Amino acid sequence: METRVTKLLGIEKPIIQGGMAWVAEYHLAAAVSEAGGLGLLGAASADYNVMKDYIRKAKELTKKPFGVNVMLMSPHADDIARLVVEEDIKVVTTGAGNPEKYMEMWKNAGVKVIPVVASTALAKRMERYGADAVVAEGMESGGHIGEISTMALVPQVVDAVEIPVIAAGGIGDGRGMAAAFMLGAEAVQMGTRFVIAEESQVHDNYKDMLMKAKDIDSVVTGRSTGHPIRVIRNQMTRQYLKMEQEGASLEELETLTLGALRKAVKEGDVKNGSVMAGQIAGMLKKRQTCQEIIDEVLLEAEKLMKL
Numbered sequence: 001m002e003t004r005v006t007k008l009l010g011i012e013k014p015i016i017q018g019g020m021a022w023v024a025e026y027h028l029a030a031a032v033s034e035a036g037g038l039g040l041l042g043a044a045s046a047d048y049n050v051m052k053d054y055i056r057k058a059k060e061l062t063k064k065p066f067g068v069n070v071m072l073m074s075p076h077a078d079d080i081a082r083l084v085v086e087e088d089i090k091v092v093t094t095g096a097g098n099p100e101k102y103m104e105m106w107k108n109a110g111v112k113v114i115p116v117v118a119s120t121a122l123a124k125r126m127e128r129y130g131a132d133a134v135v136a137e138g139m140e141s142g143g144h145i146g147e148i149s150t151m152a153l154v155p156q157v158v159d160a161v162e163i164p165v166i167a168a169g170g171i172g173d174g175r176g177m178a179a180a181f182m183l184g185a186e187a188v189q190m191g192t193r194f195v196i197a198e199e200s201q202v203h204d205n206y207k208d209m210l211m212k213a214k215d216i217d218s219v220v221t222g223r224s225t226g227h228p229i230r231v232i233r234n235q236m237t238r239q240y241l242k243m244e245q246e247g248a249s250l251e252e253l254e255t256l257t258l259g260a261l262r263k264a265v266k267e268g269d270v271k272n273g274s275v276m277a278g279q280i281a282g283m284l285k286k287r288q289t290c291q292e293i294i295d296e297v298l299l300e301a302e303k304l305m306k307l
């Protein structure tokens with residue numbers, strides 16, 4: 001399936017793996033790229049040296065293109081922005097902010113820049129600053145989210161910009177991919193479905209929790225702090241939401257979440273940790289390799305689009 005996005009990125013299949021904090025490491029990213037999609041290394045709050053090591057390891061595992069996601073709220077964002085240029089990374093996506101201060105440097109270095117946006121306003125601004133495409137991410141996604149659903153956001157972003165639009169949020173199978181294409185998207189980005197991939201290094205407790213999750217098992221914490229995060233409901237979210245309702249301070253709330261994602265992903269503490277996942281977690285049924293996921297999603301989408 002060829003689109004402006006596959007041509008832009010030099011990939012075979014219009015499926016991108018989300019740059020998920022702690023989850024999107026080199027085994028996963030390389031497996032997605034090897035399977036014909038675009039794998040991403042999620043920099044999250046990792047520092048320069050950790051990311052450099054990740055990039056080098058991904059390069060050993062695949063000769064195909066892969067990208068780096070720069071999390072703009074990270075204290076190391078400036079260093080990571082420079083690192084991707086030094087390491088000759090071909091594609092950068094950004095999240096949780098506005099990347100315009102890096103755009104000129106990236107464009108001059110020939111890096112393809114794909115900001116993740118949650119509004120038409122930021123999409124238009126990114127196009128003006130020279131973005132090559134945008135990911136329009138709806139609030140069905142896991143992790144840090146915007147306010148509007150994928151179904152409503154994607155067509156409005158498609159109308160607002162000329163550059164290609166990649167849909168994200170709530171896409172977990174070929175039906176979601178076909179629907180996104182009907183809305184005008186030219187590729188999809190999936191995160192949650194890849195969390196449970198065989199190549200994903202996430203703790204088994206985390207994967208099991210996603211496999212057991214039902215449609216309404218995610219909640220959004222941090223609406224009051226301005227950092228809304230979608231996670232699977234657990235002991236930590238119950239306490240967080242209670243404290244949030246009682247008007248707890250940002251500092252008090254942060255003690256609950258600090259390092260909470262790492263605790264869940266690495267240590268498998270899915271009670272006190274932060275189990276970020278999108279609303280499609282309820283659709284996850286089986287563990288598959290990245291190749292199997294990509295082939296199955298694409299085949300189903302192609303069948304539906306030919307109806």
Ligand code: TUI
Binds near residue numbers: 073094096116122
């Ligand atoms: O970035 C994400 N998802 C993430 S980042 C993350 S790590 C984290 N952990 C705890 C607290 C904060 C971050 C986990 N999940 N998705 C992309 C995304 N970007 N979704 C929404 C946005 C966004 C929202 C507002 C982008 C820009 C924006 O406004 C910027 C502006 O200046 O207008």
